[in-house]
Amino acid sequence: MSAGFAFFVILALVAQLVLTSLDPIPESFEAAEKWPECADVINHIWNQGQCNSCWAVATAGAISDRICIATKGRIKVNISAIHMVDCDGKGCGCGDYPLKGEQGFIKHGLPTGGDYHSNQGCQPYPVAMSDEILDFKSAQLFQGTQCSFKCRPGYNRTYEEDLFFGKEVVSFTAKNDSLVESMQHELMKNGPFTITMIIYSDFGQYNHGIYRPGPNVTKSGYHAVRLIGWGVENGTKFWRVANSWGPNNKEHGFFRIVRGINCAEFEQYPSAVTIDTDRLPW
Structure with a gap:
Protein backbone atom coordinates (compact mmCIF):
# COMPACT_ATOMS: atom_id res chain seq x y z
CA MET A 1 0.00 0.00 0.00
CA SER A 2 1.46 3.36 -1.02
CA ALA A 3 1.81 6.17 1.50
CA GLY A 4 -0.54 8.34 -0.57
CA PHE A 5 -3.24 5.67 -0.70
CA ALA A 6 -2.89 5.01 3.04
CA PHE A 7 -3.33 8.73 3.71
CA PHE A 8 -6.63 8.81 1.82
CA VAL A 9 -7.84 5.66 3.60
CA ILE A 10 -7.15 7.35 6.95
CA LEU A 11 -8.96 10.49 5.79
CA ALA A 12 -11.98 8.41 4.79
CA LEU A 13 -12.01 6.66 8.18
CA VAL A 14 -11.79 10.00 10.02
CA ALA A 15 -14.66 11.39 7.92
CA GLN A 16 -16.75 8.32 8.72
CA LEU A 17 -16.02 8.67 12.44
CA VAL A 18 -17.11 12.32 12.32
CA LEU A 19 -20.37 11.42 10.61
CA THR A 20 -21.20 8.52 12.92
CA SER A 21 -20.46 10.69 15.97
CA LEU A 22 -23.17 13.18 15.01
CA ASP A 23 -26.43 12.98 16.90
CA PRO A 24 -29.15 11.03 15.06
CA ILE A 25 -31.72 13.27 13.39
CA PRO A 26 -35.19 12.97 14.96
CA GLU A 27 -38.40 13.09 12.94
CA SER A 28 -39.27 16.42 14.53
CA PHE A 29 -37.33 19.09 16.39
CA GLU A 30 -38.14 22.38 18.11
CA ALA A 31 -35.31 24.62 19.30
CA ALA A 32 -37.53 26.05 22.05
CA GLU A 33 -38.13 22.54 23.39
CA LYS A 34 -34.46 21.55 23.38
CA TRP A 35 -33.49 24.78 25.15
CA PRO A 36 -36.56 25.60 27.31
CA GLU A 37 -34.54 28.16 29.28
CA CYS A 38 -34.39 30.17 26.03
CA ALA A 39 -37.91 29.46 24.76
CA ASP A 40 -39.09 33.06 25.28
CA VAL A 41 -36.15 34.37 23.23
CA ILE A 42 -36.50 31.79 20.45
CA ASN A 43 -40.28 32.27 20.18
CA HIS A 44 -40.03 36.06 20.03
CA ILE A 45 -41.51 37.35 16.77
CA TRP A 46 -40.05 40.55 15.39
CA ASN A 47 -41.92 43.04 13.24
CA GLN A 48 -39.69 44.68 10.65
CA GLY A 49 -42.44 47.11 9.61
CA GLN A 50 -42.24 48.81 6.22
CA CYS A 51 -38.49 48.38 6.01
CA ASN A 52 -36.57 45.95 3.83
CA SER A 53 -34.44 44.92 6.79
CA CYS A 54 -35.37 41.23 6.95
CA TRP A 55 -31.71 40.23 6.49
CA ALA A 56 -30.75 42.17 9.63
CA VAL A 57 -33.84 41.33 11.70
CA ALA A 58 -33.51 37.59 11.02
CA THR A 59 -29.77 37.63 11.68
CA ALA A 60 -30.11 39.67 14.88
CA GLY A 61 -32.85 37.31 16.04
CA ALA A 62 -30.77 34.20 15.40
CA ILE A 63 -27.76 35.75 17.15
CA SER A 64 -29.98 36.60 20.15
CA ASP A 65 -31.14 32.98 20.27
CA ARG A 66 -27.58 31.70 20.11
CA ILE A 67 -26.33 34.04 22.85
CA CYS A 68 -29.00 32.66 25.18
CA ILE A 69 -28.20 29.07 24.20
CA ALA A 70 -24.42 29.54 24.48
CA THR A 71 -24.82 31.00 27.99
CA LYS A 72 -27.36 28.34 29.06
CA GLY A 73 -30.04 30.98 29.54
CA ARG A 74 -27.92 33.34 31.64
CA ILE A 75 -27.96 36.15 29.09
CA LYS A 76 -31.24 37.00 27.38
CA VAL A 77 -30.94 39.98 25.07
CA TYR A 116 -40.09 49.45 18.34
CA HIS A 117 -41.05 51.70 21.30
CA SER A 118 -39.77 49.07 23.75
CA ASN A 119 -37.13 51.40 25.19
CA GLN A 120 -35.01 48.29 25.70
CA GLY A 121 -31.35 47.79 24.91
CA CYS A 122 -28.74 50.14 23.55
CA GLN A 123 -30.26 50.83 20.12
CA PRO A 124 -33.95 49.78 19.85
CA TYR A 125 -35.64 49.26 16.49
CA PRO A 126 -36.97 52.62 15.18
CA VAL A 127 -39.44 51.41 12.54
CA ALA A 128 -43.14 51.30 13.44
CA MET A 129 -44.76 47.87 13.48
CA SER A 130 -47.09 46.96 10.63
CA ASP A 131 -49.49 44.08 9.94
CA GLU A 132 -49.32 44.82 6.22
CA ILE A 133 -47.30 42.60 3.90
CA LEU A 134 -44.03 44.30 3.01
CA ASP A 135 -44.11 45.91 -0.43
CA PHE A 136 -40.64 45.10 -1.73
CA LYS A 137 -40.81 47.80 -4.42
CA SER A 138 -42.40 50.61 -2.44
CA ALA A 139 -40.68 53.99 -2.48
CA GLN A 140 -42.13 54.59 0.99
CA LEU A 141 -39.90 52.08 2.75
CA PHE A 142 -37.93 53.37 5.73
CA GLN A 143 -34.44 54.23 4.52
CA GLY A 144 -32.37 53.81 7.67
CA THR A 145 -30.63 56.27 9.96
CA GLN A 146 -27.06 57.43 10.42
CA CYS A 147 -24.67 54.87 11.88
CA SER A 148 -24.25 55.59 15.59
CA PHE A 149 -21.79 54.27 18.16
CA LYS A 150 -23.75 55.56 21.13
CA CYS A 151 -26.57 54.05 23.17
CA ARG A 152 -29.93 55.74 23.68
CA PRO A 153 -30.18 58.34 26.47
CA GLY A 154 -30.81 56.76 29.86
CA TYR A 155 -29.37 53.36 29.00
CA ASN A 156 -27.19 52.00 31.82
CA ARG A 157 -24.20 50.95 29.70
CA THR A 158 -21.92 52.61 27.19
CA TYR A 159 -21.88 51.37 23.61
CA GLU A 160 -18.52 49.64 24.18
CA GLU A 161 -19.81 47.92 27.33
CA ASP A 162 -22.80 46.55 25.43
CA LEU A 163 -21.08 44.78 22.53
CA PHE A 164 -21.40 41.07 21.77
CA PHE A 165 -19.12 39.39 19.23
CA GLY A 166 -19.30 36.47 16.84
CA LYS A 167 -16.55 33.88 16.58
CA GLU A 168 -16.84 32.28 13.13
CA VAL A 169 -19.22 31.86 10.24
CA VAL A 170 -20.54 28.31 9.98
CA SER A 171 -19.65 26.41 6.82
CA PHE A 172 -22.54 24.28 5.59
CA THR A 173 -21.40 21.36 3.48
CA ALA A 174 -23.16 18.84 1.26
CA LYS A 175 -20.08 16.74 0.48
CA ASN A 176 -20.27 14.09 3.21
CA ASP A 177 -23.75 14.97 4.34
CA SER A 178 -26.76 16.31 2.48
CA LEU A 179 -27.27 20.04 2.94
CA VAL A 180 -30.63 19.36 4.60
CA GLU A 181 -28.96 17.11 7.17
CA SER A 182 -26.14 19.61 7.64
CA MET A 183 -28.75 22.26 8.43
CA GLN A 184 -30.49 19.94 10.87
CA HIS A 185 -27.26 19.08 12.70
CA GLU A 186 -26.34 22.77 13.01
CA LEU A 187 -29.77 23.63 14.39
CA MET A 188 -29.56 20.82 16.95
CA LYS A 189 -26.03 21.79 17.98
CA ASN A 190 -26.01 25.60 18.15
CA GLY A 191 -29.58 26.79 17.71
CA PRO A 192 -31.57 28.84 15.16
CA PHE A 193 -29.94 30.44 12.15
CA THR A 194 -30.85 32.48 9.10
CA ILE A 195 -32.29 31.31 5.78
CA THR A 196 -32.71 33.38 2.62
CA MET A 197 -35.66 32.24 0.48
CA ILE A 198 -37.67 33.37 -2.53
CA ILE A 199 -40.98 35.10 -1.85
CA TYR A 200 -43.54 34.21 -4.50
CA SER A 201 -46.70 36.12 -5.39
CA ASP A 202 -48.96 33.71 -3.48
CA PHE A 203 -47.06 33.86 -0.18
CA GLY A 204 -49.17 36.80 0.99
CA GLN A 205 -52.35 34.72 0.64
CA TYR A 206 -50.89 31.76 2.52
CA ASN A 207 -52.00 31.87 6.18
CA HIS A 208 -51.65 28.39 7.68
CA GLY A 209 -50.58 24.86 6.91
CA ILE A 210 -47.45 23.83 5.04
CA TYR A 211 -46.56 26.33 2.32
CA ARG A 212 -45.79 25.15 -1.20
CA PRO A 213 -45.88 27.68 -4.07
CA GLY A 214 -48.81 27.22 -6.42
CA PRO A 215 -48.69 27.06 -10.23
CA ASN A 216 -48.04 30.17 -12.30
CA VAL A 217 -46.63 32.17 -9.39
CA THR A 218 -44.19 34.99 -9.96
CA LYS A 219 -41.13 35.92 -7.95
CA SER A 220 -41.59 38.97 -5.71
CA GLY A 221 -38.11 39.05 -4.17
CA TYR A 222 -35.91 37.42 -1.56
CA HIS A 223 -36.64 37.30 2.16
CA ALA A 224 -34.51 36.31 5.17
CA VAL A 225 -36.09 34.30 7.99
CA ARG A 226 -35.07 32.33 11.08
CA LEU A 227 -35.09 28.52 11.07
CA ILE A 228 -36.25 27.09 14.42
CA GLY A 229 -37.33 23.51 13.77
CA TRP A 230 -38.80 20.83 11.53
CA GLY A 231 -41.43 18.10 11.56
CA VAL A 232 -43.81 15.92 9.56
CA GLU A 233 -47.57 16.38 9.09
CA ASN A 234 -49.70 13.80 7.25
CA GLY A 235 -46.59 12.46 5.56
CA THR A 236 -45.32 15.87 4.42
CA LYS A 237 -41.94 16.95 5.76
CA PHE A 238 -41.64 20.62 6.70
CA TRP A 239 -39.38 23.27 8.17
CA ARG A 240 -40.75 25.49 10.96
CA VAL A 241 -39.75 29.11 10.58
CA ALA A 242 -39.95 32.36 12.55
CA ASN A 243 -40.91 35.26 10.28
CA SER A 244 -40.47 38.99 10.92
CA TRP A 245 -43.88 40.32 9.91
CA GLY A 246 -45.36 40.43 13.41
CA PRO A 247 -47.29 37.89 15.54
CA ASN A 248 -50.56 38.36 13.62
CA ASN A 249 -49.09 37.03 10.37
CA LYS A 250 -49.33 33.40 9.17
CA GLU A 251 -49.25 30.94 12.09
CA HIS A 252 -48.94 33.53 14.88
CA GLY A 253 -45.78 34.91 13.30
CA PHE A 254 -44.37 31.53 12.31
CA PHE A 255 -44.86 29.50 9.15
CA ARG A 256 -44.08 26.06 7.76
CA ILE A 257 -42.65 25.22 4.35
CA VAL A 258 -42.05 21.92 2.55
CA ARG A 259 -38.72 20.35 3.52
CA GLY A 260 -36.27 18.41 1.38
CA ILE A 261 -37.03 19.69 -2.14
CA ASN A 262 -35.40 23.14 -1.91
CA CYS A 263 -38.82 24.76 -2.07
CA ALA A 264 -38.45 28.52 -2.75
CA GLU A 265 -34.66 27.91 -2.58
CA PHE A 266 -35.11 27.46 1.16
CA GLU A 267 -32.27 24.93 1.38
CA GLN A 268 -29.88 26.90 -0.81
CA TYR A 269 -28.70 29.79 1.37
CA PRO A 270 -28.39 28.83 5.07
CA SER A 271 -26.26 31.24 7.09
CA ALA A 272 -25.06 30.98 10.69
CA VAL A 273 -22.46 32.41 13.04
CA THR A 274 -21.19 31.12 16.38
CA ILE A 275 -20.92 33.24 19.54
CA ASP A 276 -17.57 34.31 20.99
CA THR A 277 -18.20 33.37 24.62
CA ASP A 278 -14.74 34.66 25.60
CA ARG A 279 -15.83 38.23 24.78
CA LEU A 280 -19.20 38.43 26.50
CA PRO A 281 -19.78 41.93 27.92
CA TRP A 282 -21.24 40.63 31.18
Missing part, protein backbone atom coordinates in the same frame (compact mmCIF):
# COMPACT_ATOMS: atom_id res chain seq x y z
CA ASN A 78 -32.25 41.21 21.75
CA ILE A 79 -29.41 42.17 19.44
CA SER A 80 -29.93 45.46 17.59
CA ALA A 81 -31.09 44.91 14.02
CA ILE A 82 -31.07 48.62 13.20
CA HIS A 83 -27.39 48.92 14.12
CA MET A 84 -26.67 46.14 11.64
CA VAL A 85 -28.67 47.97 8.97
CA ASP A 86 -27.08 51.36 9.57
CA CYS A 87 -23.49 50.30 10.19
CA ASP A 88 -22.96 47.01 8.37
CA GLY A 89 -25.30 47.48 5.45
CA LYS A 90 -25.77 50.16 2.84
CA GLY A 91 -28.99 51.59 4.22
CA CYS A 92 -32.36 50.03 4.90
CA GLY A 93 -34.08 49.06 1.67
CA CYS A 94 -30.88 48.20 -0.17
CA GLY A 95 -31.53 44.49 0.33
CA ASP A 96 -28.32 43.29 1.96
CA TYR A 97 -27.80 39.71 3.08
CA PRO A 98 -27.25 37.82 6.37
CA LEU A 99 -23.60 36.95 5.76
CA LYS A 100 -22.76 40.67 5.69
CA GLY A 101 -24.29 41.11 9.13
CA GLU A 102 -22.55 38.03 10.50
CA GLN A 103 -19.17 39.22 9.27
CA GLY A 104 -19.75 42.60 10.92
CA PHE A 105 -20.76 40.82 14.13
CA ILE A 106 -17.41 39.01 14.16
CA LYS A 107 -15.29 42.02 13.24
CA HIS A 108 -16.98 44.92 15.05
CA GLY A 109 -19.52 43.38 17.43
CA LEU A 110 -23.18 44.32 17.87
CA PRO A 111 -25.03 46.11 20.70
CA THR A 112 -28.45 45.21 22.07
CA GLY A 113 -31.75 46.71 20.98
CA GLY A 114 -35.40 45.86 21.61
CA ASP A 115 -38.57 46.19 19.55
Whole structure:
Protein backbone atom coordinates (compact mmCIF):
# COMPACT_ATOMS: atom_id res chain seq x y z
CA MET A 1 0.00 0.00 0.00
CA SER A 2 1.46 3.36 -1.02
CA ALA A 3 1.81 6.17 1.50
CA GLY A 4 -0.54 8.34 -0.57
CA PHE A 5 -3.24 5.67 -0.70
CA ALA A 6 -2.89 5.01 3.04
CA PHE A 7 -3.33 8.73 3.71
CA PHE A 8 -6.63 8.81 1.82
CA VAL A 9 -7.84 5.66 3.60
CA ILE A 10 -7.15 7.35 6.95
CA LEU A 11 -8.96 10.49 5.79
CA ALA A 12 -11.98 8.41 4.79
CA LEU A 13 -12.01 6.66 8.18
CA VAL A 14 -11.79 10.00 10.02
CA ALA A 15 -14.66 11.39 7.92
CA GLN A 16 -16.75 8.32 8.72
CA LEU A 17 -16.02 8.67 12.44
CA VAL A 18 -17.11 12.32 12.32
CA LEU A 19 -20.37 11.42 10.61
CA THR A 20 -21.20 8.52 12.92
CA SER A 21 -20.46 10.69 15.97
CA LEU A 22 -23.17 13.18 15.01
CA ASP A 23 -26.43 12.98 16.90
CA PRO A 24 -29.15 11.03 15.06
CA ILE A 25 -31.72 13.27 13.39
CA PRO A 26 -35.19 12.97 14.96
CA GLU A 27 -38.40 13.09 12.94
CA SER A 28 -39.27 16.42 14.53
CA PHE A 29 -37.33 19.09 16.39
CA GLU A 30 -38.14 22.38 18.11
CA ALA A 31 -35.31 24.62 19.30
CA ALA A 32 -37.53 26.05 22.05
CA GLU A 33 -38.13 22.54 23.39
CA LYS A 34 -34.46 21.55 23.38
CA TRP A 35 -33.49 24.78 25.15
CA PRO A 36 -36.56 25.60 27.31
CA GLU A 37 -34.54 28.16 29.28
CA CYS A 38 -34.39 30.17 26.03
CA ALA A 39 -37.91 29.46 24.76
CA ASP A 40 -39.09 33.06 25.28
CA VAL A 41 -36.15 34.37 23.23
CA ILE A 42 -36.50 31.79 20.45
CA ASN A 43 -40.28 32.27 20.18
CA HIS A 44 -40.03 36.06 20.03
CA ILE A 45 -41.51 37.35 16.77
CA TRP A 46 -40.05 40.55 15.39
CA ASN A 47 -41.92 43.04 13.24
CA GLN A 48 -39.69 44.68 10.65
CA GLY A 49 -42.44 47.11 9.61
CA GLN A 50 -42.24 48.81 6.22
CA CYS A 51 -38.49 48.38 6.01
CA ASN A 52 -36.57 45.95 3.83
CA SER A 53 -34.44 44.92 6.79
CA CYS A 54 -35.37 41.23 6.95
CA TRP A 55 -31.71 40.23 6.49
CA ALA A 56 -30.75 42.17 9.63
CA VAL A 57 -33.84 41.33 11.70
CA ALA A 58 -33.51 37.59 11.02
CA THR A 59 -29.77 37.63 11.68
CA ALA A 60 -30.11 39.67 14.88
CA GLY A 61 -32.85 37.31 16.04
CA ALA A 62 -30.77 34.20 15.40
CA ILE A 63 -27.76 35.75 17.15
CA SER A 64 -29.98 36.60 20.15
CA ASP A 65 -31.14 32.98 20.27
CA ARG A 66 -27.58 31.70 20.11
CA ILE A 67 -26.33 34.04 22.85
CA CYS A 68 -29.00 32.66 25.18
CA ILE A 69 -28.20 29.07 24.20
CA ALA A 70 -24.42 29.54 24.48
CA THR A 71 -24.82 31.00 27.99
CA LYS A 72 -27.36 28.34 29.06
CA GLY A 73 -30.04 30.98 29.54
CA ARG A 74 -27.92 33.34 31.64
CA ILE A 75 -27.96 36.15 29.09
CA LYS A 76 -31.24 37.00 27.38
CA VAL A 77 -30.94 39.98 25.07
CA ASN A 78 -32.25 41.21 21.75
CA ILE A 79 -29.41 42.17 19.44
CA SER A 80 -29.93 45.46 17.59
CA ALA A 81 -31.09 44.91 14.02
CA ILE A 82 -31.07 48.62 13.20
CA HIS A 83 -27.39 48.92 14.12
CA MET A 84 -26.67 46.14 11.64
CA VAL A 85 -28.67 47.97 8.97
CA ASP A 86 -27.08 51.36 9.57
CA CYS A 87 -23.49 50.30 10.19
CA ASP A 88 -22.96 47.01 8.37
CA GLY A 89 -25.30 47.48 5.45
CA LYS A 90 -25.77 50.16 2.84
CA GLY A 91 -28.99 51.59 4.22
CA CYS A 92 -32.36 50.03 4.90
CA GLY A 93 -34.08 49.06 1.67
CA CYS A 94 -30.88 48.20 -0.17
CA GLY A 95 -31.53 44.49 0.33
CA ASP A 96 -28.32 43.29 1.96
CA TYR A 97 -27.80 39.71 3.08
CA PRO A 98 -27.25 37.82 6.37
CA LEU A 99 -23.60 36.95 5.76
CA LYS A 100 -22.76 40.67 5.69
CA GLY A 101 -24.29 41.11 9.13
CA GLU A 102 -22.55 38.03 10.50
CA GLN A 103 -19.17 39.22 9.27
CA GLY A 104 -19.75 42.60 10.92
CA PHE A 105 -20.76 40.82 14.13
CA ILE A 106 -17.41 39.01 14.16
CA LYS A 107 -15.29 42.02 13.24
CA HIS A 108 -16.98 44.92 15.05
CA GLY A 109 -19.52 43.38 17.43
CA LEU A 110 -23.18 44.32 17.87
CA PRO A 111 -25.03 46.11 20.70
CA THR A 112 -28.45 45.21 22.07
CA GLY A 113 -31.75 46.71 20.98
CA GLY A 114 -35.40 45.86 21.61
CA ASP A 115 -38.57 46.19 19.55
CA TYR A 116 -40.09 49.45 18.34
CA HIS A 117 -41.05 51.70 21.30
CA SER A 118 -39.77 49.07 23.75
CA ASN A 119 -37.13 51.40 25.19
CA GLN A 120 -35.01 48.29 25.70
CA GLY A 121 -31.35 47.79 24.91
CA CYS A 122 -28.74 50.14 23.55
CA GLN A 123 -30.26 50.83 20.12
CA PRO A 124 -33.95 49.78 19.85
CA TYR A 125 -35.64 49.26 16.49
CA PRO A 126 -36.97 52.62 15.18
CA VAL A 127 -39.44 51.41 12.54
CA ALA A 128 -43.14 51.30 13.44
CA MET A 129 -44.76 47.87 13.48
CA SER A 130 -47.09 46.96 10.63
CA ASP A 131 -49.49 44.08 9.94
CA GLU A 132 -49.32 44.82 6.22
CA ILE A 133 -47.30 42.60 3.90
CA LEU A 134 -44.03 44.30 3.01
CA ASP A 135 -44.11 45.91 -0.43
CA PHE A 136 -40.64 45.10 -1.73
CA LYS A 137 -40.81 47.80 -4.42
CA SER A 138 -42.40 50.61 -2.44
CA ALA A 139 -40.68 53.99 -2.48
CA GLN A 140 -42.13 54.59 0.99
CA LEU A 141 -39.90 52.08 2.75
CA PHE A 142 -37.93 53.37 5.73
CA GLN A 143 -34.44 54.23 4.52
CA GLY A 144 -32.37 53.81 7.67
CA THR A 145 -30.63 56.27 9.96
CA GLN A 146 -27.06 57.43 10.42
CA CYS A 147 -24.67 54.87 11.88
CA SER A 148 -24.25 55.59 15.59
CA PHE A 149 -21.79 54.27 18.16
CA LYS A 150 -23.75 55.56 21.13
CA CYS A 151 -26.57 54.05 23.17
CA ARG A 152 -29.93 55.74 23.68
CA PRO A 153 -30.18 58.34 26.47
CA GLY A 154 -30.81 56.76 29.86
CA TYR A 155 -29.37 53.36 29.00
CA ASN A 156 -27.19 52.00 31.82
CA ARG A 157 -24.20 50.95 29.70
CA THR A 158 -21.92 52.61 27.19
CA TYR A 159 -21.88 51.37 23.61
CA GLU A 160 -18.52 49.64 24.18
CA GLU A 161 -19.81 47.92 27.33
CA ASP A 162 -22.80 46.55 25.43
CA LEU A 163 -21.08 44.78 22.53
CA PHE A 164 -21.40 41.07 21.77
CA PHE A 165 -19.12 39.39 19.23
CA GLY A 166 -19.30 36.47 16.84
CA LYS A 167 -16.55 33.88 16.58
CA GLU A 168 -16.84 32.28 13.13
CA VAL A 169 -19.22 31.86 10.24
CA VAL A 170 -20.54 28.31 9.98
CA SER A 171 -19.65 26.41 6.82
CA PHE A 172 -22.54 24.28 5.59
CA THR A 173 -21.40 21.36 3.48
CA ALA A 174 -23.16 18.84 1.26
CA LYS A 175 -20.08 16.74 0.48
CA ASN A 176 -20.27 14.09 3.21
CA ASP A 177 -23.75 14.97 4.34
CA SER A 178 -26.76 16.31 2.48
CA LEU A 179 -27.27 20.04 2.94
CA VAL A 180 -30.63 19.36 4.60
CA GLU A 181 -28.96 17.11 7.17
CA SER A 182 -26.14 19.61 7.64
CA MET A 183 -28.75 22.26 8.43
CA GLN A 184 -30.49 19.94 10.87
CA HIS A 185 -27.26 19.08 12.70
CA GLU A 186 -26.34 22.77 13.01
CA LEU A 187 -29.77 23.63 14.39
CA MET A 188 -29.56 20.82 16.95
CA LYS A 189 -26.03 21.79 17.98
CA ASN A 190 -26.01 25.60 18.15
CA GLY A 191 -29.58 26.79 17.71
CA PRO A 192 -31.57 28.84 15.16
CA PHE A 193 -29.94 30.44 12.15
CA THR A 194 -30.85 32.48 9.10
CA ILE A 195 -32.29 31.31 5.78
CA THR A 196 -32.71 33.38 2.62
CA MET A 197 -35.66 32.24 0.48
CA ILE A 198 -37.67 33.37 -2.53
CA ILE A 199 -40.98 35.10 -1.85
CA TYR A 200 -43.54 34.21 -4.50
CA SER A 201 -46.70 36.12 -5.39
CA ASP A 202 -48.96 33.71 -3.48
CA PHE A 203 -47.06 33.86 -0.18
CA GLY A 204 -49.17 36.80 0.99
CA GLN A 205 -52.35 34.72 0.64
CA TYR A 206 -50.89 31.76 2.52
CA ASN A 207 -52.00 31.87 6.18
CA HIS A 208 -51.65 28.39 7.68
CA GLY A 209 -50.58 24.86 6.91
CA ILE A 210 -47.45 23.83 5.04
CA TYR A 211 -46.56 26.33 2.32
CA ARG A 212 -45.79 25.15 -1.20
CA PRO A 213 -45.88 27.68 -4.07
CA GLY A 214 -48.81 27.22 -6.42
CA PRO A 215 -48.69 27.06 -10.23
CA ASN A 216 -48.04 30.17 -12.30
CA VAL A 217 -46.63 32.17 -9.39
CA THR A 218 -44.19 34.99 -9.96
CA LYS A 219 -41.13 35.92 -7.95
CA SER A 220 -41.59 38.97 -5.71
CA GLY A 221 -38.11 39.05 -4.17
CA TYR A 222 -35.91 37.42 -1.56
CA HIS A 223 -36.64 37.30 2.16
CA ALA A 224 -34.51 36.31 5.17
CA VAL A 225 -36.09 34.30 7.99
CA ARG A 226 -35.07 32.33 11.08
CA LEU A 227 -35.09 28.52 11.07
CA ILE A 228 -36.25 27.09 14.42
CA GLY A 229 -37.33 23.51 13.77
CA TRP A 230 -38.80 20.83 11.53
CA GLY A 231 -41.43 18.10 11.56
CA VAL A 232 -43.81 15.92 9.56
CA GLU A 233 -47.57 16.38 9.09
CA ASN A 234 -49.70 13.80 7.25
CA GLY A 235 -46.59 12.46 5.56
CA THR A 236 -45.32 15.87 4.42
CA LYS A 237 -41.94 16.95 5.76
CA PHE A 238 -41.64 20.62 6.70
CA TRP A 239 -39.38 23.27 8.17
CA ARG A 240 -40.75 25.49 10.96
CA VAL A 241 -39.75 29.11 10.58
CA ALA A 242 -39.95 32.36 12.55
CA ASN A 243 -40.91 35.26 10.28
CA SER A 244 -40.47 38.99 10.92
CA TRP A 245 -43.88 40.32 9.91
CA GLY A 246 -45.36 40.43 13.41
CA PRO A 247 -47.29 37.89 15.54
CA ASN A 248 -50.56 38.36 13.62
CA ASN A 249 -49.09 37.03 10.37
CA LYS A 250 -49.33 33.40 9.17
CA GLU A 251 -49.25 30.94 12.09
CA HIS A 252 -48.94 33.53 14.88
CA GLY A 253 -45.78 34.91 13.30
CA PHE A 254 -44.37 31.53 12.31
CA PHE A 255 -44.86 29.50 9.15
CA ARG A 256 -44.08 26.06 7.76
CA ILE A 257 -42.65 25.22 4.35
CA VAL A 258 -42.05 21.92 2.55
CA ARG A 259 -38.72 20.35 3.52
CA GLY A 260 -36.27 18.41 1.38
CA ILE A 261 -37.03 19.69 -2.14
CA ASN A 262 -35.40 23.14 -1.91
CA CYS A 263 -38.82 24.76 -2.07
CA ALA A 264 -38.45 28.52 -2.75
CA GLU A 265 -34.66 27.91 -2.58
CA PHE A 266 -35.11 27.46 1.16
CA GLU A 267 -32.27 24.93 1.38
CA GLN A 268 -29.88 26.90 -0.81
CA TYR A 269 -28.70 29.79 1.37
CA PRO A 270 -28.39 28.83 5.07
CA SER A 271 -26.26 31.24 7.09
CA ALA A 272 -25.06 30.98 10.69
CA VAL A 273 -22.46 32.41 13.04
CA THR A 274 -21.19 31.12 16.38
CA ILE A 275 -20.92 33.24 19.54
CA ASP A 276 -17.57 34.31 20.99
CA THR A 277 -18.20 33.37 24.62
CA ASP A 278 -14.74 34.66 25.60
CA ARG A 279 -15.83 38.23 24.78
CA LEU A 280 -19.20 38.43 26.50
CA PRO A 281 -19.78 41.93 27.92
CA TRP A 282 -21.24 40.63 31.18
